[in-house]
Amino acid sequence: MVRKDFNxxxxxxxxxxxxxxxxxxxxxxxxxxxxxxxxxxxxxxxxGDGSWTEWCADFGGGTxxxxxxxxxxxxxxxxxxxxxxxxxxxxxxxxxxxxxxxxSWLVNDVKKACCIAVEGExxxxxxxxxxxxxxxxxxxxxxxxxVEISGDQRTFYAGHYAQFEELNFTELRKVxxxxxxxxxxxxxxxxxxxxxxxxxxxxxxxxxxxxxxxxSCATILDTSKPGxxxxxxxxxxxxxxxxxxxxGARGVLKGEMWEVIGFMRRxxxxxxxxxxxxxxxxxxxxxxxxxxxxxxxxxxxxxxxxHDRWNEERFALFAREEVTTMNVLGEFYxxxxxxxxxxxxxxxxxxxxxxxxxxxxxxxxxxxxxxxxDHLEVQRAFLTDGTRLPSPQxxxxxxxxxxxERWRGMRVTFFLVLGAYIxxxxxxxxxxTQTKVYDLSGxxxxxxxxxxxxxxxxxxxxxGSAPLHVHTETSALPLGGYLALKGSLVNAxxxxxxxxxxxxxxxxxxxxxxxxxxxxxxxxxxxxxxxLEPDASSTIAQAPVRLSVERGGLFWSNFWMGLIAxxxxxxxxxxxxxxFEKQRWMESDFSPYASSNDDDDD
Numbered sequence: 001m002v003r004k005d006f007n008x009x010x011x012x013x014x015x016x017x018x019x020x021x022x023x024x025x026x027x028x029x030x031x032x033x034x035x036x037x038x039x040x041x042x043x044x045x046x047x048g049d050g051s052w053t054e055w056c057a058d059f060g061g062g063t064x065x066x067x068x069x070x071x072x073x074x075x076x077x078x079x080x081x082x083x084x085x086x087x088x089x090x091x092x093x094x095x096x097x098x099x100x101x102x103x104s105w106l107v108n109d110v111k112k113a114c115c116i117a118v119e120g121e122x123x124x125x126x127x128x129x130x131x132x133x134x135x136x137x138x139x140x141x142x143x144x145x146x147v148e149i150s151g152d153q154r155t156f157y158a159g160h161y162a163q164f165e166e167l168n169f170t171e172l173r174k175v176x177x178x179x180x181x182x183x184x185x186x187x188x189x190x191x192x193x194x195x196x197x198x199x200x201x202x203x204x205x206x207x208x209x210x211x212x213x214x215x216s217c218a219t220i221l222d223t224s225k226p227g228x229x230x231x232x233x234x235x236x237x238x239x240x241x242x243x244x245x246x247x248g249a250r251g252v253l254k255g256e257m258w259e260v261i262g263f264m265r266r267x268x269x270x271x272x273x274x275x276x277x278x279x280x281x282x283x284x285x286x287x288x289x290x291x292x293x294x295x296x297x298x299x300x301x302x303x304x305x306x307h308d309r310w311n312e313e314r315f316a317l318f319a320r321e322e323v324t325t326m327n328v329l330g331e332f333y334x335x336x337x338x339x340x341x342x343x344x345x346x347x348x349x350x351x352x353x354x355x356x357x358x359x360x361x362x363x364x365x366x367x368x369x370x371x372x373x374d375h376l377e378v379q380r381a382f383l384t385d386g387t388r389l390p391s392p393q394x395x396x397x398x399x400x401x402x403x404x405e406r407w408r409g410m411r412v413t414f415f416l417v418l419g420a421y422i423x424x425x426x427x428x429x430x431x432x433t434q435t436k437v438y439d440l441s442g443x444x445x446x447x448x449x450x451x452x453x454x455x456x457x458x459x460x461x462x463x464g465s466a467p468l469h470v471h472t473e474t475s476a477l478p479l480g481g482y483l484a485l486k487g488s489l490v491n492a493x494x495x496x497x498x499x500x501x502x503x504x505x506x507x508x509x510x511x512x513x514x515x516x517x518x519x520x521x522x523x524x525x526x527x528x529x530x531x532l533e534p535d536a537s538s539t540i541a542q543a544p545v546r547l548s549v550e551r552g553g554l555f556w557s558n559f560w561m562g563l564i565a566x567x568x569x570x571x572x573x574x575x576x577x578x579x580f581e582k583q584r585w586m587e588s589d590f591s592p593y594a595s596s597n598d599d600d601d602d
Contacts, residue, residue, distance in 0.1 A: 023169070023282055025173040026042065040121045055068070056123065072285050077157040080158045103140075109364030112133045114131050115132075160303075201214055203331060204279060211332055215239065219233055220234060231335065234327065246260065253278075262277030264327060266325050276288040285300070294392045301354075310369055315347035318397050319345070320344070326338060352371050353398040355370070395580070399584065404580070404581075435550060436548060437460065443545070456547070460527050461525050462525050468489070469551070470517070470518050471550070472548075473515040477543065478539060479507075481505070485501075487531045489530055490531055521558075
C-alpha cells in the first residue's frame with residue numbers, strides 16, 4: 001500500500017518475506033551515537049549471489065536513517081547531499097576512489113540488486129522487483145557510504161559501520177533454536193527437501209545464508225528465497241570428505257556460542273586448506289581456517305582498506321596467490337560454488353593475519369582479520385565426543401613464535417639485571433683503586449745455586465680480601481733470551497703458599513725492557529713474602545730485576561664470565577626465535593631472509 005496525502009492506494013504485491021534468524025524486528029528500539037531510534041520497516045534486497053536487509057529507523061524529529069544488516073554486520077547511514085554523485089560511473093571498479101561530499105571514499109563493491117520483499121513502513125514507495133545499483137564505499141575511521149542508482153535517480157547515504165552491541169538494541173525477537181521459548185515458525189521447525197533428490201536439507205541460518213549444498217546429491221541450492229531451487233552442482237567427491245568438525249556442531253569459542261554451518265576446501269598452486277563457517281544470530285559469521293593442524297579464528301572487517309595496518313598494528317606481506325574453491329558442504333552467506341577463484345593476499349603480524357580477497361567476477365574486495373587459536377581450544381569447543389584434532393605440523397604463517405614470546409617475557413628482567421650488574425662493576429671500579437704495598441729492585445744471579453733462591457722481606461697486606469697484582473720487569477735480556485721467576489707467595493703466619501710464575505722473554509730485534517704481570521685473586525689481609533727461583537737462558541748469568549706488588553682493583557675475568565653467564569640464556573632464546581622466523585618465512589615469496597642470489601633465482 002502507498003499513502004498519497006490522506007489516500008491509500010494499492011501499489012502492488014510483494015513476495016512472501018523470507019524467514020530469517022535475525023534478532024531484529026519491526027518495533028525493535030535502539031540507541032546509537034547519542035540518539036534513540038525505532039525500527040519501523042525493512043527492505044529485503046537480493047543480488048545474484050547473496051542478499052541483505054535494510055531496516056528503516058525513525059530517529060525522531062523527522063529524521064529517518066537506515067541500518068543495513070548483512071553477514072552479521074550493521075551499517076548505520078543517513079541520506080546526504082553530494083552534488084558529485086551525479087558524475088559517479090556505474091562501471092566503477094572495486095578499489096577505485098571517489099570524492100563525495102568533500103570526503104575521499106574507497107569503492108568496496110558494486111552490485112545490482114532487486115527488492116524481493118518489504119515489511120512495515122517506508123518513507124518512499126518500492127515497486128515489486130524494483131532494481132537498483134548499489135556502490136558501497138569505505139571512508140576513514142570506519143566510515144560507511146553507499147551510492148544508490150535507480151533509473152535517473154541517484155542518492156548518497158553516509159554513516160558508519162557498527163557492532164551489534166554498539167546499537168544497544170531492546171525489544172528484540174527471540175531467535176528460534178537459540179533463545180528459549182522462541183516461537184518456532186513452519187519454516188524453522190522442519191527441514192525442506194532438495195528439489196533434485198528430495199532428501200531433507202536443514203537450513204541453519206535462515207534469511208542470512210544464500211546457498212546450501214545437499215549432503216545427498218551435492219546439488220547447490222538457492223536458500224535466499226522461500227523454497228529451495230537448484231542452482232548448480234559441486235564435485236561428487238565432495239560427499240566423500242569427512243570434515244574434522246561436523247556440520248551442525250555447536251560450541252563455545254572466545255566466550256560465545258557458535259554453530260558450524262559450512263565447510264569448504266580451497267587451494268593455491270602449492271597446497272590446500274580447509275575453512276569452516278561459524279554462525280551466531282547476534283554476532284553474524286566467523287571462519288575457522290585450518291592447515292596442517294594449525295587453526296585461525298577469522299572475522300570479516302567491514303570498512304577496512306589499509307593493506308599493512310589493522311588496529312594500529314603494522315603487518316608484513318607474506319603471500320599473494322590465486323585461490324580456487326574445490327569442495328563445498330553446508331551453507332554459506334554467498335552463493336558459493338566449486339571452481340570459484342579469487343586473488344588472496346595475506347599480511348601477517350603473528351599471531352594475527354590480515355587478508356584481502358579480490359574477486360574480479362564479483363567486482364569486490366573483502367578484508368578479513370584472524371588470530372591464531374590453539375587446536376585444543378577448538379577441540380574442546382566442538383568435539384565433545386572425545387575425538388581429537390591432529391596436532392600442528394611445521395610452521396604456520398601466523399603461528400606465535402614461542403621463543404619471541406619468551407624473550408618478551410624476560411627482556412625487562414634481563415636488561416634490569418644486566419644494567420645492575422654493569423653498575424655494580426662500575427661502582428666497584430670506582431672504589432677499588434690499586435695501592436702499592438711492596439717494591440724491590442735488585443740483581444738476580446742464575447749461575448750460583450746458593451744464590452738462586454730469592455726470599456724477599458715480609459710486607460703487609462691490609463684490609464679485606466682483594467686481588468694482588470705482581471709485576472716484574474728487566475732490561476738485560478738478549479734477543480731470544482728468557483728469564484722466569486718461579487716460586488710462591490707465602491703467608492708469614494701460617495706458611496700457606498700460593499704458586500707464582502713470572503716469565504719474561506725477548507722476541508724483539510733489539511734489547512728492550514721485558515715485563516711480566518700476574519694477578520692473584522682474593523688475597524686476604526696479612527703479612528706475606530715471596531720465595532722465588534730464577535730460571536734463565538744459559539747465556540744469562542745475572543740480570544737486574546724490579547718486582548712490585550699492588551693491591552686492589554678488579555679481577556676482570558670474573559666480570560666477563562659473569563656477563564657471559566647473564567647473557568647466555570637470552571642469546572639462546574633470540575637465536576631460536578630467529579631460526580623460528582626463518583622457518584616460517586621459507587613458505588613465503590616475500591621473505592626478508594632471502595638473499596640477493598635467491599632474488600635473482602626468482
